[in-house]
Amino acid sequence: MERRGIEKIIKEAMSVGRKTLAEPEAKEILRLSTINVPESRIVKDVTGAIEAAQELGYPVVLKIISPDIPHKSDVGGVALNIRSAAEVEEHWSQMIYSIAENNPVAMIEGFIVEKMAEKGVEVIIGLIRDKQFGPVVMFGTGGVAVELMKDVSFRLAPVTRQEAFEMMGEVKGYPLLTGFRGTHIKDLGAVAETIVKLSVLFDKMEDIKEFEINPLIVYEQGAIAVDARAILE
Amino acid sequence: MGTNKNLDFFFNPGSVAIVGASERPGKISRIILESLAKTGFKGSIYPVNPKYDTVAGLKCYPSLSVIGEAIDVAVLALPAENVPEALMGCAGIAKGAIIVSGGFAEVGGKGKELEKAVREISKKEGIRVIGPNCMGIYDAISRLDTFFIPPERIQRPKAGGLSIISQSGSFAITAMDELAAEGIGVARVVSYGNKSDVNEADCLDFLADDEATKAVAIYIESVEEGRKFVEAASRCCAKKPVMAIKVGKAGAGITAAGSHTGAIAGRYEVYRAAFKKAGIIELGGYEEFTVACKAFGMQNEAKGNRVMIITDGGGMGVGIADACFELGLEVPPLTEELKKGLKPMFPPYFSVSNPIDLTGSATDEWYADALEKTMAGDNYDMAIVAALWGPPALTDRLPDMLARKRGFGNKPVIICSPGGVFSRSKLELFRKAGLPVFSSPEAAVRAAAVLAKGAKAKRGRS
Numbered sequence: 001m002e003r004r005g006i007e008k009i010i011k012e013a014m015s016v017g018r019k020t021l022a023e024p025e026a027k028e029i030l031r032l033s034t035i036n037v038p039e040s041r042i043v044k045d046v047t048g049a050i051e052a053a054q055e056l057g058y059p060v061v062l063k064i065i066s067p068d069i070p071h072k073s074d075v076g077g078v079a080l081n082i083r084s085a086a087e088v089e090e091h092w093s094q095m096i097y098s099i100a101e102n103n104p105v106a107m108i109e110g111f112i113v114e115k116m117a118e119k120g121v122e123v124i125i126g127l128i129r130d131k132q133f134g135p136v137v138m139f140g141t142g143g144v145a146v147e148l149m150k151d152v153s154f155r156l157a158p159v160t161r162q163e164a165f166e167m168m169g170e171v172k173g174y175p176l177l178t179g180f181r182g183t184h185i186k187d188l189g190a191v192a193e194t195i196v197k198l199s200v201l202f203d204k205m206e207d208i209k210e211f212e213i214n215p216l217i218v219y220e221q222g223a224i225a226v227d228a229r230a231i232l233e
Numbered sequence: 234m235g236t237n238k239n240l241d242f243f244f245n246p247g248s249v250a251i252v253g254a255s256e257r258p259g260k261i262s263r264i265i266l267e268s269l270a271k272t273g274f275k276g277s278i279y280p281v282n283p284k285y286d287t288v289a290g291l292k293c294y295p296s297l298s299v300i301g302e303a304i305d306v307a308v309l310a311l312p313a314e315n316v317p318e319a320l321m322g323c324a325g326i327a328k329g330a331i332i333v334s335g336g337f338a339e340v341g342g343k344g345k346e347l348e349k350a351v352r353e354i355s356k357k358e359g360i361r362v363i364g365p366n367c368m369g370i371y372d373a374i375s376r377l378d379t380f381f382i383p384p385e386r387i388q389r390p391k392a393g394g395l396s397i398i399s400q401s402g403s404f405a406i407t408a409m410d411e412l413a414a415e416g417i418g419v420a421r422v423v424s425y426g427n428k429s430d431v432n433e434a435d436c437l438d439f440l441a442d443d444e445a446t447k448a449v450a451i452y453i454e455s456v457e458e459g460r461k462f463v464e465a466a467s468r469c470c471a472k473k474p475v476m477a478i479k480v481g482k483a484g485a486g487i488t489a490a491g492s493h494t495g496a497i498a499g500r501y502e503v504y505r506a507a508f509k510k511a512g513i514i515e516l517g518g519y520e521e522f523t524v525a526c527k528a529f530g531m532q533n534e535a536k537g538n539r540v541m542i543i544t545d546g547g548g549m550g551v552g553i554a555d556a557c558f559e560l561g562l563e564v565p566p567l568t569e570e571l572k573k574g575l576k577p578m579f580p581p582y583f584s585v586s587n588p589i590d591l592t593g594s595a596t597d598e599w600y601a602d603a604l605e606k607t608m609a610g611d612n613y614d615m616a617i618v619a620a621l622w623g624p625p626a627l628t629d630r631l632p633d634m635l636a637r638k639r640g641f642g643n644k645p646v647i648i649c650s651p652g653g654v655f656s657r658s659k660l661e662l663f664r665k666a667g668l669p670v671f672s673s674p675e676a677a678v679r680a681a682a683v684l685a686k687g688a689k690a691k692r693g694r695s
Contacts, residue, residue: 126494130503133459138494146493154498154506156463212494231495 002032003204010207010232019232022065023072024112026228030213033201035194036224040114046092050085052113058083059116061226062091064099068106070229073144075102081116088113117226121176121186122215125195127157127202129209137199139164139191141173143215157199164192164199177218190223191216209233240431240439242328243363244421245375246305247276250297250327252319253311254280254288261333261381262310263289268378272389275376279304297326306331308369308379313337316365317350324358331379332364338427339366348429355430367426368402371409373419374445380424382406393418394447395530398436400425400454408452411523416664417530420445434458434465441469448529450522451477451513453504463511470512474534474687476525478516479504514686521679524671528680531669532645534687537614538562541607542588544619545595545627549674550588553617553649556678562685564588568612578602588619595624601634608641615684617677619649622656629659632666645684649677 006029013021021029027037041052042065053060064077072078076098079091092111099106124146126138137159140152153170155163168174168191177186194216202211210231217224249269254262262280266289269278280288283295294300297307307327309319313336323330337348348365355362363369369379373392380387380402387406390413399405402424409422421443423436433451440446449469456462469475482501508515516522540562544550554564566587567575575585579599584590589607591599600618608616618635620627635646648663648670650656663670671677 124493128495128498130459130498132456133463133503133507136498136503136506138498140497147496150497152497152502154502156506156510210495214493 005032006201006205010205014207014232018067020067020070021230021232022067022109023063023228024065026211026230027225029201029230030198030225030228033197035197035213036190036222037228038115038117038224038226040112043111043113046089049092049111049113050088053082053085053088056113056115060088061112061114061116062088062095063112063114064095065109065112066099066103066106067109069099069103072227075099075106114226117217117224118219120217120219120223122217123173123177123191124152124212124214125191125198125216126212126214127198127208127210135199135203137167137195137202139167139171139195141171141176146214155199158203159196159199161192161196164195167195168192184220186218187221187223190221191218194223194225207233240329240361240435242305243331243361243370243431244372244377244439244443246377248279248302248304248306249274249276249377250279250281250294250300250304250307251288252281252297252307252309252322253315254282254285254293256285256288260310262308264381264383265308265310265333265379266291268380268384269376271384272376272378274378276305277302281307297322300326303328305329306377308333309365310334310381313344313347313365317347317354320351320354320360320362321358323360324354327360329361329363330355331367331369332362332426332429333367333369333379333381334364335366337365337429348427352429362430363423364426365429366402368405368424370424371405371419371422374421380406380409380422388413391416391418393420393530394445395419395450395526396421396423396440396443396446396448397450397452397526398423398425398433398440399452400428400433401452402426404452408450408523408526412526412530415527415530415669416661417527419530420447428457432456432458432462434461437462437465437469437475441465441472446473448473448534449475450516450526450529451475452522453477453479454481456504456507459507463507466508466511466513474514474529475512476514476516476522476529476683476687477508478518478522479508514683516683520676521683524676524680525683527669527671528645528647528684529687531667532615532647532684533643535614535645535681535684538682538685539565539612539614540681541604541613541616542619543591543600543603543607543616544588544621545591545593545600545624546619546621547588547590547592549619549621549649549651550590553619553674553678554588556675557617557681560678560682562678562682565612567607571607571610571612574606575603578606591624593624594626596626597628597631597634600627600631601637601639604635604646605639605641608638608644608646613644615645615647615681617647617649617681619674619677621650622652622659629662632659632662632668636666636668645681647671647677647680647684649674 135157
């Protein structure tokens, strides 16, 4: 973990009075904590987006960067599986239109163009601070429906690798990771490592109030954090 | 906070002063004095009240300082507004005070200020304080009893290995009364109320090292110093089983909706996470609390989750096996070796398996033999014996024969004995034999599951 780099990101955001970290910042923290994130570029406009997409290689994902939009996909702020320059243009204008309609006062800081992660099993890892018990880590399945399904487990952070495995074993969706209806077992070790690393990071960085990876996509080998958000004290 | 880190003096006091002792029957202080006399408290008892020369036949002192001796515990049974002054009077004389009076933070307003004063005096003068707004201590070992409900109303349990710590006084006395009725003994029972000084973590610290305490049950409404609690509980769990009920489960997410995690994480989830971290066995409600107290009050924790079921009613046996499955307990079949050993003991038409059905021909000896044969060795961690009293050959000797546990000393045996008037008249025999007895398969299996959870919680920590 590159503690100084992480602290710098947090301090800079706090120094301008921000209460949240934008997705690229949250992911940079993950990268500095040696948690796998997709390769990405930050761009200002559609020309930049097309250039970045060509550099990264299709398919790509286009996402809005705005401090005013906590859940991007709810307002049309995420476009997946873009396969050509024409599609970049098309999705870019759709996104601008949709945001203007759903959230007209949202300040748009730019766009992320990111290499599209392959399909896998999606899990969520989140951390919060409790007034009495301090840092708490959550693991769950269910992607965007996580709040509905509540298929989650909790531990006080930081956790050991063994506790991380226990957390996974406690959710109903666990068989999705161990092989379900003909799929192969996923990289449980990579998930456990991510839980442990994030819980240790969170325990040390007291200025972060909440941190969440949603989703972490898990493969037969490895896992990748395709979206992350952080809330500051 | 007071200066004495070790709370031992609260539980084994050489001397107790009752400040505000009253001659009037029915007064709290009077009930406490009578309890101390009746339960056989061995230390010195000093009533303190300038209004009387004697109280309940004991010499009464105008103030603590006149006693001329250091006091271990001063019990303050006074109107709330007189408590701060009385606590000041303990300075330099009493190591600790139990404030049973109510009218403090729980009523708000002026009560909050009085409690603040209590906290400050406790800290400044180095007096450890239990309460206010509590029942204090019932200690079946030292016979200290500040629980001010007469024993005719709330029976006191005999001496045993289970200790209970409870934020709520009414919960503590109700549990005590039930345990007494079940013949279960306790070591220390603490009702700590508003915890102006001594809180659950302090109690756990004491109980961890207390040799009289073999298992701990906790009733929690809220914990303020979360990490201190987890630390103390972890230390205690490493030495003995600790179980807890947390009430007030409902409650909104911790944060408004900053993240999904914040929206999902309620207060109870965090408590549950804390229990897991420490290795505390989580109890779902009052019923499970009493079941668990019965189980741990009479039996050791199980080393694993493999259950042997012995019955004389086939249907009851299957019902118990089902309930085991639902609560995550295993009912492994008998090994070939065990079968070979058991077959010659019974008539040839018996199907010997798990559950073992001893049928209507069951005898006391068959029960004892089946239990001892199957529980010796390492095939099972505990046994549930569902003794239905129909078979005519069964006698009152059965409970004692099951309790002798020849050849498998430490493994728990749980009795399931449902039925009507005749069966109920036999429950007492099991209790006297020291076996926890339940009137339904579900309750018996829940007890087994709690005994097995201790082992799981411990494994989780190592």
